[in-house]
Amino acid sequence: GRHGVSLILRVHLLQRATRRKLLQELGDQKIPFLGPSDRGFQQLWDSSYSGLVLRRSCSLPAELHDQVQAALLTLRNKGCLLRDLVRVRDRDVFTAVSRVLLGEPGHTYRYLDTRLFAIPWHSEDSAVKGVNCCDPDLRAACRALWELNTFFCSDVSGLEEGDRLTQCVKVEVETRQGKEGDTESKHSEDSKNSEGGDSESRKSEEGDTESKHSEEWDIDSKHSEEGCPGSSQEGDWETESKHSSEEGECSQVKPSEGAILGQSEGKCPGWTSKPVSSTETETVALGAHGKPPGVQLQCGSLTGDHIDDKDDTGNVQGCSQPSPPQVCTGVVKFNVTLLNYMDPTAMSQLKEEPYYGMGKMAVGWHHDENLITHSPVAVYSYSCNDDKGDSGEGSSSSQKTCWRVGLKVAWDIHTPGLMLPLESGDCYYMKDDLNTTHQHCVLTGDNTRFSSTHRMAECSSGTLTYIQSRCQEALSNLHPDPETGSYSLLALLPTTLQHCEEIHNEVEFEWLRQYWFQGQRYARFCSWWTKPMEQLEKDWRLMETMTMLFLKTVEEGRAAEGRREMAETLLSALTDRHQQRQTWRDRCRSSLAQTLPPEEAPVDRPFWGVDDPNMPLPFDLADIINSVESLLWRM
Ligand SMILES: O=C(O)CCC(=O)C(=O)O
Ligand SMILES: [Fe+2]
Known part of the structure; x- marks a missing residue:
């Protein structure tokens, strides 16, 4: 009713004023952010980003990786992934990423005035029911993402307070034949992050002419015809600030190096790498940043046996052979996944992350909307390097910028941001109220990248x-x-x-x-x-x-x-x-x-x-x- 409208309006004006105040306080400075190689990263994670959990690639069943990655490629090759023409504050904009929704039959997901209709994922019983709405390849792809969903449901249900990450240490394995190095990821409790990575200077992209598309899943893109992609959506300060024409507008923002603590972040891998010269794998337990043992996630099934990282064989259980995923317990039931895809080389108009100087954004700062309150989100990240014969995981990968997710506390310019580099196959969870109290963005790497973002969509009027x-x-x-x-x-x-x-x-x-x-x-x-x-x-x-x-x-x-x-x-x-x-x-x-x-x-x-x-x-x-x-x- 009218009451509701005026209340919304008032909250809106209040937010705008708060936003403005914060931005004034900030001035031209950048807010610091920390990545894994920065001192204090783990502490910051524990104190201000505790709802974030990372599950490293190595701790998922290899078979699941294969199926999911093949599925994502199938969906792309069939042309299912498309940029959405969304609406942001009365402006039409294309999202920078291409998307498709998969999920429970008949479910939809609404974001930025756009209702996406789920291609049903094909669970076991839908095969029995003879659901026959897409061709066999697509059906297999949908089924693979359903398997991943099942894995996530179980995994997230098993998370405990204090869980942060399943950590892997990269172990370089040189083959006797002297062939190109192979890298295998192994599990250990945590990583001590190497100090002082290379700092990376980024040229800000000038004068883009290729695309007339204004991009984003968000906010400020819409106030510039020239295309000003990226930024957040409703409910946080940056959103509006960029919107009102008296402030800054959407000019390219140059990162101001001095304020940035996370200087090595752009590089892969952001985590410790330990080369060994034998075909044997080695497990290295690294310092756990003062965290007591046992609080890390276990590999494989989180509800399974505790991982003994000092296994005599030198192998880490649950890593090379993880426990099979368990059936959804009902505690967490993701009903849809929104798939994202972007080839950064095809995108000329990506916006620089403006507040921290984190780099170019594929998805601007936002809260995920249309979710059950405080429900978790699980994300699978797959960066591939198609057609170039480079897996992106060999030694050459150290020269590559990897994809990262950025996190910030909403309405806060004092807490440093957090930047989490993602290697192909890594997963992360946003649990508890992290999505509400924080915002996240996606920062581009060099490779083409997919993500599958599993959610509990609030579907009371969406089925x-x-x-x-x-x-x-x-x-x-x-x-x-x-x-x-x-x-x-x-x-x-x-x-x-x-x-x-x-x-x-x-x-x-x-x-x-x-x-x-x-x-x-x-x-x-x-x-x-x-x-x-x-x-x-x-x-x-x-x-x-x-x-x-x-x-x-x-x-x-x-x-x-x-x-x-x-x-x-x-x-x-x-x-x-x-x-x-x-x-x-x-x-x-x-x-x-x-x-x-x-x-x-x-x-x-x-x-x-x-x-x-x-x-x-x-x-x-x-x-x-x-x-x-x-x-x-x-x-
Ligand atoms: O790709 C990701 O890692 C996250 C994407 C995201 O934030 C979204 O789709 O809402
Ligand atoms: Fe998101």
């Missing part, structure tokens, strides 16, 4: 089952006359009618138009949503009939009592509908939308011409709104 039952609710007020084939409304109570009109708007704007705005992208790979969307459109058409009947009732003045209330209800529903139709028309016709190939181009659907005999009301509601308004004047 197909939900919207179908809403439609049934509305349609239960519509009575078909079997003899004449005409319809009538059963109840004429203003609250009933209002309820029906709300559902009408919900199915039209939250489902039909959201779906079609994303063009043919769903139907191209997977037919799962095709039939349900047709049915929803049929239901919606009946609701057009209901609105028409409602309008007639009001016009004919049959319900003398409460007529004014009915007219007001109708007017507000129609005004809302009219505005939202206009917004979707604009989104569909935006200059960015025009750049998309036909298969991906937004479709403004439902749309119909003025004289369409199948439609009870016109698409353009302006005239009807006027007539209801004047009717109200006359009452």
Whole structure:
């Protein structure tokens, strides 16, 4: 209601003022941040980022890696990963990363005014049920991500207070034949991070001309036509600061070296590397930054046996042969994963991280939205180096910048940021309220990179089952006359009618138009949503009939009592509908939308011409709104 709106507005203004104050205090300085090679990193992690847990690549089953990585490549090769044309504060922008949603059948995930519709992952029982909506390759890919999801559900459920990371020490293994070095990751309790890595100077990219796309999953991109990608979304200070034109705007920000503590971060690996010259692997237990033993995560199944890192064989259990993933316990049930993909060499307009000087961002600072409160997020990171015959993990990788995730405390310019380098196959978890109290961003490396971000989407109004039952609710007020084939409304109570009109708007704007705005992208790979969307459109058409009947009732003045209330209800529903139709028309016709190939181009659907005999009301509601308004004047 009106109260809610003014409250939101006030909070918004307050945030803006706070934001401004913090930025003033900060001035041109950069906030420090720490990476693994910086002293105090582990302490900072423990004290200010305790909800963050890293699971190193080595501690996942090799088979799972293979399946998941193959799946990600399949999804990319089939063209399933696409940049979203999202909306940020009334501006249309493309995300820098390409995405696709996988998840429980019928689930959706909403972010930045965009509802993504899940390609169902194919669990064991869906195979039994004969779900047959995509081709075998895609089905296998979806299944692999479901397996990963199952692993994460179990793994995250088993986390204990104080768990931070499963650590691996890189062990260089030289083959006798003198072939190129192979690197194997082994588990140990923790790593002592080598001090003083190379500092990396970054040239800020000037004068980009290649892309006209404004990018981001976020905020400030939208205030510059030239494309000003990256930054955060609602609810934090940086967001707005960059938005208001009097502050800074989105000029390229040069990292100011002096303030940056995390100077070696750009390089891979950010962690200790210990070369040995034999084919034997060696496990090295390194200092644990003062942490008592036993608080680190165990390899493999976290709920399994404790890892003995002094295993006689020199092998680390659970690392080379991790325990199989366990079935979801129900404690944590990720229902969707949002996959991200980016080839940084193809992106010319990436924005520098502006507050810490962390480097170029693929995803700007943000909180993940639309999640169950305080639910964890699990991320699998895969950086590959396609076509170049370089795995990105050999000795040459030390010259490469790796992908990193940046974290910051929201509304805080005093706590240093944290930068976590990710090697291919590494996973991290954001648990407890980390996503709420902190923001994160993704910093690009040299390689192409995928991530699979598993979430508990808040789906109370986000599943197909939900919207179908809403439609049934509305349609239960519509009575078909079997003899004449005409319809009538059963109840004429203003609250009933209002309820029906709300559902009408919900199915039209939250489902039909959201779906079609994303063009043919769903139907191209997977037919799962095709039939349900047709049915929803049929239901919606009946609701057009209901609105028409409602309008007639009001016009004919049959319900003398409460007529004014009915007219007001109708007017507000129609005004809302009219505005939202206009917004979707604009989104569909935006200059960015025009750049998309036909298969991906937004479709403004439902749309119909003025004289369409199948439609009870016109698409353009302006005239009807006027007539209801004047009717109200006359009452
Ligand atoms: O790719 C990642 O590591 C995280 C991506 C992310 O933050 C997101 O998709 O919300
Ligand atoms: Fe995120």
